[in-house]
Amino acid sequence: MKDRPVRKDRFWRDAVLTALTLVGLTVLTRAAVVMYANPHGRFAAVLVSVMRSRAMIDNPGVTGYYERLFDISQKPLFLKDEDYYRWMNQSHDRVHSPSFRLSYLRPNLEWQIQGKVNRQPTNRFGFVGPDWPRQKPPNTRRVALLGDSLAEGWGVHLSQTFGSLLENRLNVEHPNGPSEQFEVLNFAVPAYSLTQILDVAAEEVPRFEADVYMLALTEWAVNRNWDSHLVELTRLGIDPKYEYLRHTLQAAGVSKKDDPLVLYGKLAPFRIPILRDILAAMKSNAEQHHATFLVLLVPAVEDGDLSRERFGGIEELLASLHIEFIDLLGTFDQVPDLESLRNNPFDAHPNARGHQMIFENLYAQLHARPDAWTALVGSAWGSVQQASVPSATKSF
Amino acid sequence: MSIIGRWLLRDRPQNRSAVLAVSGVTSLELPVVVYGAARTVANDVRDPREARATRRVGAFVALAAQLAVLLLVFRLYHLTEKPSLLVRLLEVTFGAFLIHYWLPFRLKETFWVMISIAGAFLLVEPRIAALLIGVGLVFFLILRSEIPFPLRIALLALIFVALTYGCATKALPIPNGFYAVFGAIFMFRIIIYAYDLAHSREPARLLPFLSYFFLLPNYYFTLFPVIDFQTMRRTYYQRDIHEIAQQGIHWMTRGAIQLMLYRLVVYFNDRYLPDRVTSLGALITTMVLTFLLYLNVSGKFHLIVGMMHLFGYDLPETNRRYLLASSFADFWRRANIYWKDFMVKIVYFPVYFKLRRKGEVAAQVVATATVFLVTWAFHSYQFFWIRDRFILSWPDTLFWLILGLLVIANVLYETRHPKRRQPDSSWRARGLQTVQVLGTFTVITTLWSLWSSPSVGAWLYLMTHWIRSGS
Numbered sequence: 001m002k003d004r005p006v007r008k009d010r011f012w013r014d015a016v017l018t019a020l021t022l023v024g025l026t027v028l029t030r031a032a033v034v035m036y037a038n039p040h041g042r043f044a045a046v047l048v049s050v051m052r053s054r055a056m057i058d059n060p061g062v063t064g065y066y067e068r069l070f071d072i073s074q075k076p077l078f079l080k081d082e083d084y085y086r087w088m089n090q091s092h093d094r095v096h097s098p099s100f101r102l103s104y105l106r107p108n109l110e111w112q113i114q115g116k117v118n119r120q121p122t123n124r125f126g127f128v129g130p131d132w133p134r135q136k137p138p139n140t141r142r143v144a145l146l147g148d149s150l151a152e153g154w155g156v157h158l159s160q161t162f163g164s165l166l167e168n169r170l171n172v173e174h175p176n177g178p179s180e181q182f183e184v185l186n187f188a189v190p191a192y193s194l195t196q197i198l199d200v201a202a203e204e205v206p207r208f209e210a211d212v213y214m215l216a217l218t219e220w221a222v223n224r225n226w227d228s229h230l231v232e233l234t235r236l237g238i239d240p241k242y243e244y245l246r247h248t249l250q251a252a253g254v255s256k257k258d259d260p261l262v263l264y265g266k267l268a269p270f271r272i273p274i275l276r277d278i279l280a281a282m283k284s285n286a287e288q289h290h291a292t293f294l295v296l297l298v299p300a301v302e303d304g305d306l307s308r309e310r311f312g313g314i315e316e317l318l319a320s321l322h323i324e325f326i327d328l329l330g331t332f333d334q335v336p337d338l339e340s341l342r343n344n345p346f347d348a349h350p351n352a353r354g355h356q357m358i359f360e361n362l363y364a365q366l367h368a369r370p371d372a373w374t375a376l377v378g379s380a381w382g383s384v385q386q387a388s389v390p391s392a393t394k395s396f
Numbered sequence: 397m398s399i400i401g402r403w404l405l406r407d408r409p410q411n412r413s414a415v416l417a418v419s420g421v422t423s424l425e426l427p428v429v430v431y432g433a434a435r436t437v438a439n440d441v442r443d444p445r446e447a448r449a450t451r452r453v454g455a456f457v458a459l460a461a462q463l464a465v466l467l468l469v470f471r472l473y474h475l476t477e478k479p480s481l482l483v484r485l486l487e488v489t490f491g492a493f494l495i496h497y498w499l500p501f502r503l504k505e506t507f508w509v510m511i512s513i514a515g516a517f518l519l520v521e522p523r524i525a526a527l528l529i530g531v532g533l534v535f536f537l538i539l540r541s542e543i544p545f546p547l548r549i550a551l552l553a554l555i556f557v558a559l560t561y562g563c564a565t566k567a568l569p570i571p572n573g574f575y576a577v578f579g580a581i582f583m584f585r586i587i588i589y590a591y592d593l594a595h596s597r598e599p600a601r602l603l604p605f606l607s608y609f610f611l612l613p614n615y616y617f618t619l620f621p622v623i624d625f626q627t628m629r630r631t632y633y634q635r636d637i638h639e640i641a642q643q644g645i646h647w648m649t650r651g652a653i654q655l656m657l658y659r660l661v662v663y664f665n666d667r668y669l670p671d672r673v674t675s676l677g678a679l680i681t682t683m684v685l686t687f688l689l690y691l692n693v694s695g696k697f698h699l700i701v702g703m704m705h706l707f708g709y710d711l712p713e714t715n716r717r718y719l720l721a722s723s724f725a726d727f728w729r730r731a732n733i734y735w736k737d738f739m740v741k742i743v744y745f746p747v748y749f750k751l752r753r754k755g756e757v758a759a760q761v762v763a764t765a766t767v768f769l770v771t772w773a774f775h776s777y778q779f780f781w782i783r784d785r786f787i788l789s790w791p792d793t794l795f796w797l798i799l800g801l802l803v804i805a806n807v808l809y810e811t812r813h814p815k816r817r818q819p820d821s822s823w824r825a826r827g828l829q830t831v832q833v834l835g836t837f838t839v840i841t842t843l844w845s846l847w848s849s850p851s852v853g854a855w856l857y858l859m860t861h862w863i864r865s866g867s
Contacts, residue, residue, distance in 0.1 A: 014642050015458045018649050022465040025653075029472045050663045051656040054474045063665075064689040064848045065775075065792075069619065069782055223669065259789070265854025268670040269861070309667040345474065 036336040045336065046304040053303045053338075054345040068261070081236055095126075100241040101196050102232055105189055120158050125204070128152055128186050136209040140181045141378055143167075144205040144291075146197050146282075147216035149190035150298055153355065155343035160352040161186070162298075163216075165359035175377050185210065193229035194221045195245065198278050206289050212376055213286040216298045217325075219310035226271055231263040244277045272313060280321055292375045295325040298358060300348035301332055301341045324375050331361040445633035446501040449708070455638040456497055462645050463490045463706075466652070475655045481519065485616045488515055492612075493706040497637070505607055505632070508707045512612040519615040524574045528581065531555070532609055535586065539593060540600040549590060563784055579781020580618035581609055584738065584774070585625070591742055592625045604629060613700045618782055621697045621714045621734040623704075624741065631710040644705025647698045647713070654695030661688045670858045674865040679858070687844040690731070694718070697732070722832040724802040725810065727840055739767045757811065761804055768800030791855060795847035802839070 032048035035041030050056060085096050093112040096103045105112070109122040123131045136142050145151055145163045153161030167184035174180065185208060187200050194217075201213055220226075230249065233240055237256045240246050252266045279295075286293035295318055299307035308329045318325045332341060332354070339345050341354040350358060366373045373381045467486055475482060492511045499507055516525035538551045562568030563575040589608060593600055608628060614620050633640070668682035697714035704711055714734055721727035729736055744763045751759035772793065779787040819825075849855035 011455060011638050011642055012458070014646060015455075015462060018642070018646050019458075019462050019465065021649055021653075022462060022469055025469045026465065026472060047660060051659050052473045053659060056659045056662055063850075064686060066619065066693055067689065069779060259850075261789070261850035262854075265670075265850035265857075268854060269857055271669065271671050304663060306663065306666060312667065312672060 033336055049336070049338065050303045055301070055338075055342065055348045056303060057346065098236060098238055100233070100238065101192075101199050102229065102236075102238070103191075120153065127189070127204075129158055132183070132185055132208060134207055134209075136183075136211075137181070139179050140183055141176065141212070142208065142210045143182065143184045143212040143214050143376065144201075144208065144210035145184050145186050145188055145214050145216060146201055146205070147188035147298075148192045148197070148218055148220060149188070150218045150220075150300060150349060151188035151216035152186060152190050153188075154190055154349045155347070156350075156352045156355055158186075160355055162355045162359040162362060163188075165356065166362065169359075169363060170377070175381070176379050184214075188216065194226060194275065194278050195229045195240075195242075197221070198282055199241070201282050202285050206285075210289070211291050211378065213282065213291050213293045214376070215282060215293070215295045217295055217311075217314070218298050219300055219302070219307050222275060222314050223310040226275065227264060227267040230267060230274075231260055234258070234263055235260060242281070244281075245274070248274055248277075272317065275314070276317055276321065279318065279323060283321060283323055292378075293323060294372065294375045295323055296362065297325060297327045297329050299329045299331055301338050301350050301354055302348050303338060324372055326362060326365050326369065326372050328358055328361050328365070331357050443501070445708075448633045448636050449501045449504065450636075451498060452638065459497075459638070459641050459645065460494060463493065466490075466645065466648060469649075469652055473652070473656055475652060481616060485515075485519060485613060488518065489612060489703050489706065493641075496707055501633075504708065505603060509603060509606045509610065512610045513606065515612045516610065516615050519612075520577055521571060521573060524571050524577060525615075527570065527574055528578060529610070531559075531578065532581070532606070535582070535609075536600060536602060536605050539590065539605075540602075545594060552586065552590065560780070563781065575784065576618050576782045577615060579778070580620050581611075581614050583778060583781050584622045585609060587742060588622070588738065589625050611704070613703050617696055617700055619693065619696065621700060621732070622738040623711065623734060624737055627737075628709055628711065631712075633708045634710045637708055640705050640708060640710045643710075644702040646702070647705070648702030651695045651698030651700075651702060654691045654698065658689065658691040658695060661685050661691060665689070670854065670861060673858055673861055675862050679862050682858075683841050683845045686848050687841045689848070690718075690844075693732070697734075719837065720833055721836050721840070722829055723806050723810075723836055724799065724839070725806040727836055728799075728803050735771070739771060743767045743770045757808065760807055760811070764804045764807055765800060768796050768803070771800075772796035789850075790852045791846050791849050794852065795843055798843055798846075 028048055029052065032045040035048075036045035081098070085098070093106055093109065094103045095106050105122045105126045105128070107122055107124050107126040111119045111121055120128045121130075122128055125132070143166075151161070151163060153163070158164060163184045163186050167182055170182035187205060189196070189200065192200070197215070201215075205213060230240065230245070234249060234254045234256060235258075240249055248270050252270055254263055254266050258266070283293045297311055297314065302310075311329060315325070315327065332338060335341060341350055341357070343349045343351050366376060367381065370381055467483070467490060470483055470486055488511065492508070496504055496507055496511075513529060516528060520528075534555070535552060538548050541548060558568070559575070559578065562570055566572065585608065589605070604625075608623070608625050611620075611623075665682060665685035668678060668685070673679050673682055694715040701711050701714050712733065715732060716730045718727060718731035721730050744767050747766045748759045748763035751762055775792065775796070776786045776788060779785065845858065846852075846855050849858065
């Protein structure tokens, strides 16, 4: 076989074109930082940041055959339920049982180890932080912080969570006078769906005489993962406990024999109706216990406007239920380098700096929103003279 | 001969051997397939591939410089799921290229195999790497043995059955991470290798065996193009190394860009939960974006084959402008080309040649239908090795059934209305071509959305929700 002559011109042409493309891609990452500062260049900069994002790879939003093939979050399938619990209970941090909530944090842990960075201790009730007396101490306003891993403070020290920062600030400012203390009890549990959070609010919080039920709503609770708990309940044949959940599962036609994927498909049309029922039930539950109900829309450290998009329709839903809420979704808008706010590059949970920013935005909005301030603190802003401590507002 | 067969031979002369081998034509007409590494065709003739490996300092510097910037791009863009592992893979691959380039030709493939085997210990757990190599050597010894060929195949099947049991039950003392990598390496390529061995006069040889199965990128990429053994052997240094390597870098760059675009697709598709698809525009957008998720696969395949090019394996393109397919058969030929070739070789031709005497059309139809039946089954088989479970769902079944029927209809149409050899460049022809591309894209996108749906009910809800929410 005779060889073709080596086409040197073509080789060099291809080499130059490829090299230019590669250099262009390199330069683009630097240019994006400059573009981010310019409102006209913001969108293009966000696109570059998405193209570079490591968190985007672990995004639960992707739904295709090949995404399912490589979805590392899928649990192994077990033929027997007891095998499932045996496997799940190998966890150091959690106890799994065939009850409505399915799992809870193991009580009295010196520290949790899941996620390696999560070193928080648990109290005897199976929530993060030190033990709380059931009975509220005198001259104390108790805030029950409800939510998932983000409010729990996944990956940060307990004192660095936005809940702890809020408690500290309120106890420095004494907005209700020097004699009244604030306690923010962290009832948030990692990986809880809104249905599980609802159960914590209904079963646990009332025993601690909370004055405020503060729900930190995240994109995970309202978007793709909203039904993961209901799917597990159905798969394990556990009663959904609440009448409206029973009705919905019946209407969706779900069955224990269904594949989890099929279950997700069947529940998809019921997302907003179920969220509505749950939020209404949580509000009603708080009111029954003479507490106020306040919702925070808390962003994860997501690229672009992903968090805001995932909350689409939720603000309208809250407004229609007359629920007081504070929108914190713009907290990270001005930060071009989002990885500096993440626990790790793949994880959209905020690190200590991210929690600090969430807290600062929350406090600023509380100052700006008298209704929200009153709902949380129990008195109008400035109604007590001691509230105007200059040092308390200097960071704004 | 069928349209697919004709098309295959037109574009890919190397596949002629498969056709001929199956049809029983004497191997005198077959192109020479060199199963050894640097063997000469005859002792007194210098291997022409040695000349194609001639070193040029200027070109080498250009290649090395591009690889350095490519590595930088991978670092800056943190590409794929395990970026640090990927960067390690690229560092090993590019570093190996820098040495491999300067080695004498006779040592090149041995060096590549050594790097690939050593790389296993770097990219997967040492226990798993040792097990993979152990199982691979057992496979080789079985295939190399003198026992009757059907018995050799039965022994291989027996090992597969045992490992399938282990993968499904986790009852064997084998690390869990083993099965996915084992599947990625052996699940399909062992079929091709055994098939080629059955049609070859030469016995199995160790170096080609190792170079075919223990490919460095395969430890990282468990979804791997089904490389054809004959093609790999035949294309080894079939052109000047600089041309081959440059094309590889070009494809790796294309793969990197596709992986970046994939993230944008994920980003923009994220907002479309089924209950938020409340307009026709939203439906079309999410369907197109769901189809474009395939960029993840084509990007990785470009990357893998690009890496192989650096070491002289002049493998063909894995995906070719599949968004511009003008018919269903054309789409089947453009997307995941290696899979199509695999199916044509292992399924289509054997069935077709067996049935041809009963009628050309019937043979084509049955052979094509069998290809899609096997493709459906093999996708579930692939899912099993990577995910420990078979996928048996209606969307998956319907997707392959409908696509199969469309391709059969397309093949029949093309048989009755053969395309002109001279391309028609009139405006009418161009307009028709555009309509065909758009039509194919629309149907494939719709089918893809069905394939991606968790159930048929969920897909129907997605398709119709915008109508209900508008009313």
